[in-house]
Amino acid sequence: MLRYIVQRLLGMIPAMFAISLLTFVIIQLPPGDFASTYAAQLAETGVTVDDAAMQALRDRYGLGDGLMVQYAKWVGGILRGDFGISFEWNQPVNQLIWQRMGMTALISVMTLLVMWIISLPIGIYSAVFKYSVTDYIASVLGFLGMATPNFLVAIVLLYISSMWFGVSVGGLLSPDYVKAPLSWGKLVDFLSHAWIPVFVLGTSGTAALIRVMRANLLDELHKPYVETARAKGLSETRLILRYPVRVAINPFISTVGWVLPALISGELIVSTVLNLPTAGPLLLQALKSQDMYLAGALILLSGGLVLIGTLVSDVLLALSDPRIRLS
Amino acid sequence: MTAPVPPSDGADLLDRQTAAGSLHAAGQWALIWHKFRRHKVAYASLILVGLIYLVALFAEALAPSDPGKFDPRYTFAPPQAISLFAPDGAGGTRFVPHVTGFDITLDQQSFRRVFVPDPDQIIPIGLFVRGDPYRMWGLFDTDLHLIGPLDPGQPMFLLGADRLGRDLLSRIIHGTRVSMSIGLVGVGLSLFIGMVLGGVSGYYGGLTDRAIQRVIEFIRSIPTIPLWLGLAAAMPKEWPPLQVYFAILVILSLVGWTEIARVVRGRFLSLRTEDFVIAARLDGVSEYRLIMTHMMPSLYSHIIAAITLAIPNMILAETALSFLGLGLQPPIVSWGVLLQDTQNLRAITQAPWLFAPGVVVVVAVLALNFLGDGLRDAADPYEK
Secondary structure (H helix, E strand, O other), rough: OOOHHHHHHHHHHHHHHHHHHHHHHHHHOOOOHHHHHHHHHHHOOOOOOOOOHHHHHHHHHHOOOHHHHHHHHHHHHHHHOOEEEEEOEEEHHHHHHHHHHHHHHHHHHHHHHHHHHHHHHHHHHHHHHOOOHHHHHHHHHHHHHOOOOOOHHHHHHHHHHHHHHHOOOOOOOHHHHHOOOHHHHHHHHHHHHHHHHHHHHHHHHHHHHHHHHHHHHHHHHHHHHHHHHHHHOHHHHHHHHHHHHHHHHHHHHHOOOHHHHHHHHHHHHHHHOOOOOOOOHHHHHHHHOOOHHHHHHOOOOHHHHHHHHHHHHHHHHHOOOOHHOOO | OOOOOOOOOHHHHHHHHHOOOOOOOOOOHHHHHHHHOOOHHHHHHHHHHHHHHHHHHHHHHOOOOOOOOHHHOOOOOOOOOOOOEEOOOOOEEEEEEEEEEEEEEEOOOOEEEEEEEEEEEEEEEEHHHHHHHHOOOOEEEEEEEEEEEOOOOOOOOOEEEEOOOOOOHHHHHHHHHHHHHHHHHHHHHHHOOOHHHHHHHHHHHHHHHHHHHHHHHHHEEEEEEHHHHHHHHOOOOOOOOOHHHHHHHHHHHHHHHHHHHHHHHHHHHHHHHHHHHHHHHHHHOOOOHHHHHOOOOHHHHHHHHHHHHHHHHHHHHHHHHHHHOOOOOOOOOOOOHHHHHOHHHHHHHHHHHHHHHHHHHHHHHHHHHHHHHHHHHHOOOOOO
């Protein structure tokens, strides 16, 4: 098992390298180098930057050098924990991102768990009682969930809550709790806010997962081993949960590979709509003002988050299916 | 499994056999069509998708007014219902298709316009009326609209008006052209990349296949929105709208091709070992001919299904990008651009009809998904 994990960890290195290259390309795309953008911005506010400071900045990020050198300096900095500076905030990037990335990770993982908890039983039920009323309702809701952009769900929820309940549902904490230390009250307050983004983000993914689980299980239900178990007189519940579900759950676990990127993508839009203190609004703002080091760090880290999530799902998969870790 | 479908030169043999009654045969496409027809939801979706594309094609003529025509007097004017009869003043009714005008007052506290329908103000409407002039397909000038008020100066907002008093229905109709064509053209581009790379990957296998598969896996593992946003944000702000439109197409296709490549590769892999392909290969058929005349015909139906399923993803992606303000920009009207207005909570509480473009997105995406599902099920008519 340990060997398998080490193998997978080593396998992440080229992927991380590819993501960093891609991010670097995105950072480089806007015209002009960032030092001149920075100077222009400062000049607008009436501050003049002396040439020595400007030169120091250029040297630090290798702006005068070739692209390879710039890339090396950028990646080298990141490996030491230096993501560059954000011009808009006039702060080192790593002071801005960690808390927000943490929130993004938290919301994404919570959503993933909720999606699994909901879609697993419904998927099993839909497959076992195929073409039942519940199956049809689940299918219809599933198709609707997949067809509705999740930012639209968020806005409709905002609209309903402000029209009918007269409250705004944005944010993740009530103003009183933002600065308060950790406490039960704070946790309860957090959960009372967090269910909204979790719900909004979870709809389309849950719909897709129900269909995956249903299809997987349908493939298994008519196999001879199920018939054998039934012929031996095993109770129906025990039989289904014990054997075909165990087989069908493997592809279900591996869905993390595409659910997680979709969640992080969706989180970006939904948290912009709901005004959550996560990475999404920060990235959007950074991209709009071409604050490229900040944007780059966030894109890189969301890619990294997906890699870690996929790793975790692979380990889970290896735990549940010995064929994978032994091959 | 897939039986060999005789290419064009074998068709007349088949015809002769059919005519002689020795063989009952329906072509592959006829079989696919039969199988597809049985899927009722998919069949209904086909009709709906066809209608939506017709709307996209004839947008200018179908829209009651110019999508950019604004009138601050009608800021957030509510939707008007069409009634067919009106009182004739002598106690009876007469046939006058019309909408009802408004009494507009300004709320002194909130400075909002308050619209009260006034049944006495009858605005007669009709079919094929003269209205705002436009240039149809860039070919000829006309001012004929399918539906509109008889007097172009009077308001008719069947779906309400937006914050500048523009007719939402007309804007949605024009947005249909942009959003649906982004889906179609974007998929065309994805199809090209996906066919070439997926085909190479599935046909040759081996190291090439593995390399291409790694690339696909990698692209699919990146969260798409940050990637798209990063690329879209790099577009110079001074680009003309058409250039932005094509840039967005390219950006969306960068990810979109992977799914099509996956389908094409899978089909190539399974076709490669089919008897009829091996037979053709052993007969010394050239590689080009082998792919084009022997393998392609059994691929088309799968590809059509794959692209139908890819279009809704493109539409959703464009909607999300434009909604965030990094996709298409006004004055281009797309469903995503229209949905930007819903970001303002005060606007939607005052004018909930601003959600209408969202409903249209959901309907179009649902129809395309159902259609794609039906096509995928029908794609292999020989399969039981």
